[in-house]
Amino acid sequence: LPMPKLYLIDDSSMNAFATGRNPQHAAVAVTRGLLEKLSLDEVKGVVAHELAHVRNWDMFLMTAIAV
Secondary structure, three states: OHHHHHHHHEEOOEEEEEOOOHHHHOOEEEEHHHHOOHHHHHHHHHHHHHHHHHHHHHHHHHHHOOO
């Protein structure tokens, strides 16, 4: 799995998401609030979940379904 771009969103809410058309053009974003409110192990779990979306091509699949 290629390393996706990582983004930090300056927002107090807890959120994370993966985006991109395929694993080679993927990005994972997390909010400041998520990093502040969760433990390191919880953050690792959230990021692993988002990376699984990248690995499984979920963004491409959901876009194809929506069209």
